[in-house]
Amino acid sequence: MYPLDRDPLLLTPGPLTTSLRTKQAMLHDWGSWDAAFNRITGELCEQIVGIVNAAQTHVCVPLQGSGTFSVEAALGTLVPRQGKVLVPNNGAYCARILKILSYLGREAVELAIPEDRPADPAAIEAALTADPSITHVAQVHCETGTGILNPLPEIAAAVARQGRGLIVDAMSSFGAIDIDAQRMPFDALIAASGKCLEGVPGMGFVIARREALEASAGNAHSLAMDLHDQWAYMQKTTQWRFTPPTHVVVALYEALAQHREEGGVAVRHARYAANCAALVSGMQALGLRPFLDAGVQAPVIVTFHAPAHPAYDFRTFYDGVRARGFILYPGKLTQVETFRIGCIGALTPADIEKVVDAAGATLRDMGIPAGMR
């Protein structure tokens, strides 16, 4: 077994493995009224808006909580109560948007898509033409349930042509896949601290088109989830409304500095793509097949078919890999038995090779020979 003199590496799409520098940033206490802390929040928001080239048109509103809190806040604030939202659905996070809209009492139209197929911009445009009462499209960029990448540039163009608002869940793509607000118009784009920016979990943020946010006063169903109110308060006071997750904020600030030093989105994308390639080829050599075609796979998380062998069960596999120092993720598909391995976090292809070795050794221990996976 692996001598565990370190934390296990997280091969999961958030929380994920962070650098020592990011962890060390959390060794201080900060006051929420303190100007030094509030300057960090302000700079953090500027940097986040800069990553998607949105400074001229958009503002960043940070929000306490996990990523879903920000998705719910964006939908509840930007979609008016009489609004109607088209949701192209090819996975678990798209389904979560539909569930949020139902809680919020906002009308939704589902555009069902098989989980191994990307959303089709032409089908989205046709749905908008057919129903002029649809006010918004809510699109997941990388659907983390499978790891599929939906074609955001083409979808944004289609939605803009039809004059509707676009709300993007870019939770697992922001910072690692190119997004440009000037080339891919959106009303709101949502992400969080603990994904490809490699911070720790605990806050999300919404990059909102300033005019859309200004027009959204009074829409929200909930005080804590009211992004307009959060933004207005921050504009007025530079402070967070309600207690900020101070340690998460300073860790994200430090993680953003490392994102810049690494070379920004393009270089982070290249590292994750190298991780993904090492993972897929290594697992294929063990006889394990990815669920998605390579052409639609985002370099974020890979879904693998579970071995069909009767000795396989996920819990035993997980425990064996865990004992060797790595934490995997269960599958999120309802029809097929799968598991998932993330490519994101402070990891390199050398780490991924060790993960593959751990998976191979565990399957051997489970009595599942190479030819029977």
Ligand SMILES: *Cc1c(COP(=O)(O)O)cnc(C)c1O
């Ligand atoms: C992680 C993630 C979320 C948010 O999930 P939380 O568990 O609330 O952090 C939302 N959408 C996508 C696509 C994600 O990957």
